[in-house]
């Protein structure tokens with residue numbers, strides 16, 4: 001495993017971190033399998049874990065708590081998120097701070113997460129949605145300052161809304177955020193335009209999430225892909241999105257080197273950008289943990305392939321199904 005600087009925090013985080021949404025609530029999750037996969041990732045050098053209270057309404061966080069207790073003495077970084085009070089993803093421009101993150105509500109959820117995780121301090125607390133405009137309400141900067149001083153959290157960062165990387169830049173520029181979590185992958189390259197330069201300038205860490213576009217960039221989706229009724233992916237891969245997602249994945253298939261996979265190429269594409277501190281692929285299966293750590297070891301892509309893949313940038317706008 002290789003490690004990178006996590007912004008200005010002084011932490012060295014694994015290039016391949018761990019996304020814990022799937023194991024919280026996607027269909028087909030099995031806690032025993034998830035715990036084995038988490039343990040394997042630690043044995044292979046992963047030290048950065050991203051969860052959220054909302055992942056199974058408190059189901060994912062205790063899994064992380066268990067694995068932290070089983071690995072006492074190791075330096076493992078815990079990132080979690082406060083869910084929006086109105087439980088609305090994505091955030092909408094008209095939402096006010098009081099609709100989503102009133103200060104006393106943030107404090108309440110920090111307590112809930114501390115309890116779920118069984119820790120005294122959370123390394124990174126994130127808001128699960130974000131509007132830079134909320135910073136106009138001075139209660140928010142004060143709340144961020146207060147939570148860091150309390151010793152209950154070490155750092156703060158927004159998890160910015162899907163396809164809105166610009167809506168998070170102010171949190172970084174004004175120094176409130178030590179880290180920002182953003183979608184960045186072969187398709188979603190737009191954080192490079194302005195967010196990454198700002199993070200570089202302010203030494204804010206970048207957590208690259210959704211490296212496989214929720215599955216598209218594993219190359220396993222087809223026009224017939226379906227999930228059990230309760231699975232969130234049905235609401236993302238609505239027919240119009242499934243069709244265009246499959247078409248975009250098929251268009252880059254000829255570029256995948258012999259002996260590699262689309263998933264490996266997708267991770268190595270992200271690793272090619274030094275602005276990224278850590279990638280958090282969602283993983284529940286042991287074989288995916290092992291494959292993704294191996295992709296990290298393989299490192300950045302050859303320049304010519306990276307250049308060809310850059311042409312597969314796919315700019316999208318937020319929609320009702322893009323939560």
Ligand SMILES: NC(=O)c1ccc[n+]([C@@H]2O[C@H](COP(=O)([O-])OP(=O)(O)OC[C@H]3O[C@@H](n4cnc5c(N)ncnc54)[C@H](OP(=O)(O)O)[C@@H]3O)[C@@H](O)[C@H]2O)c1
Pocket residue numbers: 018019020021022023050051081128129159160181209210211212213214215218263264280281282283284285287288289291292
């Ligand atoms: N608003 C937010 O803050 C927000 C939103 C979305 C995601 N996130 C965070 O970002 C993380 C990553 O996003 P995600 O999990 O939604 O999507 P993702 O990482 O783009 O895709 C996850 C899917 O890829 C599969 N997979 C993983 N490695 C693979 C491999 N090597 N080959 C084939 N398939 C592979 C996983 O399978 P298995 O699970 O079966 O192993 C899972 O089905 C989340 O877990 C979460 O921590 C945050």
